[in-house]
Amino acid sequence: MAEIYLDNSATTRPFEEVIELQSRIQRENYGNPSSIHARGVAAEKLLDEARRSIAQLLQCREEEICFTSGGTEANNLALKGAAYRWRRRGNHIITTQIEHPSVLNCCRRLEEEGFTVTYLPVDEQGYVDLEQLERALRKETILVSIIHVNNEIGTIQPVEKIGALIKSRHPRALYHVDGVQSFAKIPTPVQRWQADLYSCSAHKIHGPKGAGALWVRKGVSLQPLFQGGDQEQGLRPGTENTPAIAAFGLAARLCAAQMAENAARLYHLKEKLCRELEEAGVEFYINGPPPAEAAPHVLNLSFPGIKAEVLLRLLEAREIYVSPGSACHSRRPDPSHVLTAIGLEEARLSGALRFSFSSFNDEEEMERVAEAIAAGIRELKALAGRRPGQ
Ligand SMILES: Cc1ncc(COP(=O)(O)O)c(C=O)c1O
Known part of the structure; x- marks a missing residue:
């Protein structure tokens, strides 16, 4: 794939x-x-x-x-x-x-x-x-x-x-x-x-x-x-x-x-990803401005109860590449200074992933990404349920 x-x-x-x-x-x-x-x-x-x-x-x-x-x-x-x-x-x-x-x-x-x-x-x-x-x-x-x-x-x-x-x-x-x-x-x-x-x-x-x-x-x-x-x-x-x-x-x-055309396309892709996630029953928060108000290519989402790093690896296994916060300090474990500055509480901080788009992306990819996130979260919840003492 x-x-x-x-x-x-x-x-x-x-x-x-x-x-x-x-x-x-x-x-x-x-x-x-x-x-x-x-x-x-x-x-x-x-x-x-x-x-x-x-x-x-x-x-x-x-x-x-x-x-x-x-x-x-x-x-x-x-x-x-x-x-x-x-x-x-x-x-x-x-x-x-x-x-x-x-x-x-x-x-x-x-x-x-x-x-x-x-x-x-x-x-x-x-x-x-x-x-x-x-x-x-x-x-x-x-x-x-x-x-x-x-x-x-x-x-x-x-x-x-x-x-x-x-x-x-x-x-x-x-x-x-x-x-x-x-x-x-x-x-x-x-x-x-x-x-x-x-x-x-x-x-x-x-x-x-x-x-x-x-x-x-x-x-x-x-x-x-x-x-x-x-x-x-x-x-x-x-x-x-x-x-x-x-x-x-x-x-x-x-x-x-193709600036205006591309921006319109990326706004559409962001909206599509959010809609697909909702339809798949995934719980998530949008960090930052509403997607239509933010820049066309950036969407930052938090998945409550999920560690971003773990979900990122599950997506990576399906050849889907995203980032926790910003790539420049994503190898460091400390929370993103941007997400901290906008006042996110710990659960949303640790569950934040940044999706950023380009003209190479398309609608079908958004469906695959939403499916992969839904599957990944189900997997993580099932694992957590099996852990002793939980
Ligand atoms: C807002 C912003 N400023 C500066 C930079 C640094 O640019 P470069 O990677 O070309 O050094 C980046 C890179 O991520 C950025 O996002």
Whole structure:
């Protein structure tokens, strides 16, 4: 039976065209984009085309796109680059309790270096409270960093309202949006949000691993994290990963061409999975916003009385791949910081699984997944019933 891959927040299967383009470039177009001969110029053209594709999705200028090795690097460059550049202006940073570890751990490091960080709480659906943000803003605030789509529960933050608030109260504070889970999935008009910085990553949109980008609004100055040549306008020195970046550009174009259609399809799949589970008599809770309000590709469910880890293994045995919480710390036993921040009690925390979808999934898979979950839960309950003393 074919596998069912429902861990698309962790990473996605690359499009065939992306794999072909990347290997063709490795073979045929291996020039260094900084070289001034024809091979170099051909490689530089590949970067230009990718830059154009990313810029189109963000509705920004091509020269504002800085390629990185992925979302983690883009987030580090945004946060540390802004903090080090502007530390004389102030030492205060605002973020949320439900950021990706690449932002949270960056903030913790900056705290060790003398910065002060406010971690805004969120409500039970994962939304930031604008009044709390307003109260947190102060004259020393140099940066606000907000996750656009949460990778575990799919909450879409009101990034436009947040931008309007920051810029009306404290226009000198930079506004960074971690868009790794929103890029090419939902519209991302970064200038309309009054944002200054936006991170994205290729492998979340059926592109290759090892490529990402930071959008840096014209006029915004960051301190580079590496010293080297003048690639990416000196902001990110080092020979660009041309094959992966060109493949990133192609993945972005392919996703952009079917963004609205794909989102509608994924909402339908989420609804179908929930309906199938209900019909199979499975008891479950939805963690985070209602599925139709969350990002199209994320659905976080808790199965009360069930250990997520055990159910995950039963599904894996049927070649169905899902994640407990977020893949980045799913090997650690501690509960998800996101599910803790939205106030889930222990039973729901330990029974939470994240299902994340892509255009490769279909309705029939949802039926198989619901059947497998129902069977898995029956199996676990039967086992528990047989255990001595229970
Ligand atoms: C919201 C968010 N930000 C940043 C990252 C890190 O991106 P990358 O895996 O490209 O380093 C991830 C990856 O899961 C993510 O979901």
